[in-house]
Amino acid sequence: MNNQRCLLPVALLVLGLAAAVPPSVLAALPALVEGQPLPTLAPMLERATPAVVNIATESRVQLRRNPLLDDPFFRRFFNVPDQPRERRAQSVGSGVVVDARRGYVITNHHVVDGADTITVTLRDGRQLDAKVIGSDSESDVAVIQVPARNLTALPLADSDRLRVGDFVVAIGNPFGLGQTVTSGIISALGRTGLGIQGYEDFIQTDASINPGNSGGALVNLRGELVGINTAIIAPGGGNVGIGFAIPANMVARLMEQIVDHGSVRRGQLGVSVQDLTPDLARAFNLPVSQGAVIAQVSPRSTAAKAGLKEGDVVLRVNERSIRDGGGLRNAIGLLEVGETVRLEILRDGKPLTLDAKVGEYVPAKAEGEALHPRLAGATFEDIGPNSPLAGKVQGVLIVGVDSGSPAARAGLRRNDIIIGVNRRPIASTAELRQLMIDRDGLLLNLLRGQEELVLMLR
Structure with a gap:
């Protein structure tokens, strides 16, 4: 199943690719056409494509079903047959070998998130089991590791030196077809505010990228990695020439922390x-x-x-x-x-x-049961300066709601933002705690996505 995400009303599809061209390409030009050398990217691709891998993952997904089906008396009385509690989900993506000695592969967080098994297929057909070293959902970068035997790695370019108009090549695994190469230019730099990730500083390119290319490589004509492809704007569900890649310099800094700590310490x-x-x-x-x-x-x-x-x-x-x-x-x-x-x-x-x-930064937190009986099972957190919500909304973020808890039954959900209590605005867990004192009934103003809701708790 191909990965897919949404950017407001516009579908964002995960992607990937990779390739590059060294100066020696001129010396390897093939036949002449009317006395002129015929340009080709083939020599560069022969060097670069072995470093780009296909990634297949499997995970277990819990199936939602009526609670009566878990009641032995109900099942026996109505002769209800056993039904599966989970299903196997599969997805495909791409990755880039960046350290052949240690077997490190860069890909997207959403490609491997929640995966029980990860299989990496190399260009030469070898299939290797991979393990996750660490991952960062805020930037959508993950580092996985495969056995380091006869691997080819791509060198990283200085992405701060990119210019709009530079030629780039993308390599990846679109729609699970296998390794595919496309070319284009850098269309824009420093794209932010797209709502795709918490930390955005995207390279925009018109090199064709499609679902299944997530985690693939964007390379320059020297065969150096300039970015990791992560999303596209796709109103019709396919490529329209607007794709986004995480810059190589950003990837390098994140990878360093992930390898050292297993996560990013912002x-x-x-x-x-x-x-x-x-x-x-x-x-x-x-x-x-x-x-x-x-x-x-x-x-x-x-x-x-x-x-x-x-x-x-x-x-x-x-x-x-x-x-x-x-x-x-x-x-x-x-x-x-x-x-x-x-x-x-x-x-x-x-x-x-x-x-x-x-x-x-350690955000202030509060547990719901310490605030009000109807909030038990929910965890609240301040919106800190590193949050994507910082400066955009004032309130308290709900970072977790236990299934079946009083908070869940009251209608609260993870990622809801409490912006007011009893018609008074709040901006911190300290203010939330203060307004909970000696309150039997609570009127909560919430932001859920783009909608504002009101919940009455008694």
Whole structure:
């Protein structure tokens, strides 16, 4: 079954591909046509395609059924035959060998998420069992490992040096057909705000990519990996020339943490930010039109210790340009806790450079049973600066609801956001806890996706 995801009303289909061309391609050109060499990508592909693999996964999916079917008396009285409680689900995707010595393969988190078995098929037909080293759902990157025997790896390019118009090649396993190659150009860089992942800094390409290509490679004409393909915009269910890849530099930073820790330990500065719009730039008489404006600095945070102040405009992080608040969040979120970061800012229109240490963010949590009997079984969490919801909504996120619990029976769901209690807005678990004191009845205002709901709990 091919992977598929949605971007608002637009279907987002998972994808993949890979290829590349070294300078030696000119020396390997084949026959002449009217006295002129015939260009070809074949020599580069012969070098690159062995590093791109097909991934097949199997998982067990619990089937939903009427609770009466689990009652022995009911089953015996009505002579109900045994029915399966689960089914086997299969999916396909792609991956890229990036470390032949250790057998590390990069793919997408959603390709291997929940998989019981993972089978990697190499270009030469070998099938290898793989294990998950670690994965990060926020960036949709996973590292899996196969036995390191006679593997070919793709070198990683410096994706920060990509330009719109650069030629790229994609290789992957569309629709489970087997390895397929397409070519195109870089259509755009730094795509964010698509709602595909928590951390977005996509390369956009028109190289044709389709379902089943998720985790495949996007390479330049030197045969270097520039990105991992992860999604496409597909209004009609197929490729329309708008695909997205995670940049290689971002993949490299994430892979380093996943291999070391099994997950990504994201840091934070302790600030709330907003985009520097042209209107804000004119209002503050600033000589720039892009950047991230510091809206709030948390007391005793690493940002406060570094000297950041409200109204500062962050222009660069470690010499990387920051276009908006999302760009600052991405740049900090890819750094390890304890790492020192250099910030180039504008304060009152004057340039200033500050060094800050990336701190660890631990969101405040609250258990439902400690708040109200009808909330038992739910877990609540503050919306922190690293959350995709930061700066977009104020409230408390429900991060878990136990099946069959009072909270579940009351209608609460995971990922609901409580924005108000008894007609009073809330922004933290501390405020939620305060409003629960001596309350028999609760009126909860919720955000569920794009809809606002009201629940009365008695």
